[in-house]
Amino acid sequence: KALQYLENNKIDMREDKIQWVITVPAIWSEEAKGMMKQWAHQAGVWSPSVPNQLLIALEPECASICMMFEMQDNKSGVEFKTGDCYMMMDLGAGTADMVCHEIIGPFEVREMIASFGGPWGSSYIDKDVEVIFETIFGQRNMKEFQVTHPKHYVKLLENIEKSKQRFFGNKKITGVSRIEIPYEFDQFMKDHIANDLEELVSNFEYLEESGFIYFFIYYFNNY
Structure with missing residues (x-):
């Protein structure tokens, strides 16, 4: 797409003059980075005959560079000085990656310890909510709903994600977080579960607290 953009905008650029940068999580092994490089070659992104045409960069290190540029334009006057140290935390959906750097010059840093991280991204919150759904409605019912109503199942997952974003955007420590339940999900579960939904x-308890799942009741009472 990048090459297509250059072509569409009449920008004359030889491919051997382009350096591609692919960012990866800090927790990736050298083997995983090598596979990414191989796949990029198979996709025609770069050629081994062109030196340094492809760079595999760690995501938190790229975020660190971005932060320096933003601080350079920061009119508040806050900036790093030579000798200052900082930790950059890149908290994504799948992973959390960290780097620790010391400023040694303009846009120059020294790595204090090796980049580190783990599979601690926010998508695991979504997975935990999905487990709650499976506990309440049953794994078989959830799987069947996914197979028979794929579009509405995806909509449910999207609503879980939106609810999570609203929850963390709310400055209140406590409160009600509602997840909008698709109508098709409600009807499907009513047809497959004999109990009153x-x-x-309301009888389900999560970590000995039942208020956690009041978002369901909101939907059923207001449909």
Whole structure:
């Protein structure tokens, strides 16, 4: 797409004059980076005959560079000085990656310790909510709903993600976080579960707290 953009905008650029940068999580092994490089070659992104045409960069290190540029334009006067140290945390959906750097000059840093991280991204919150759904409505019912109503299942996952974003955007420590339940999900579960859904949900306890799942009751009472 990048080459297509250059072509569409009449920008004359030889491919051997382009350096491609692919960012990867800090926790990736050298083997994983090598596979990414191989796949990029198979996709025609770079050629081994062109030196340094492809650079595999760690995502938190790229974020660190971005932060320096932003601080350079920061009118508040806050900036790093030579000798200052900082930790950059790149908290993504799948992974959390960290780097620790010392400023040694303009846009120059020294790595204090090796980049590190783990599979601690925010998508695991979504997975935990999905487990709650499976616990309440049953794994078989959830799987069947996914197969028979794929579009509405994806909509449910999107609503879980939106609810999570609203929750962390809310400055209140406590409160109600609602997840909008698709109508098709409600009807499907009513057809497949003999128990009263509202009672089933209200009796469910998560970590000995039942208020966690009040978002279901909101939907059933207001549909």
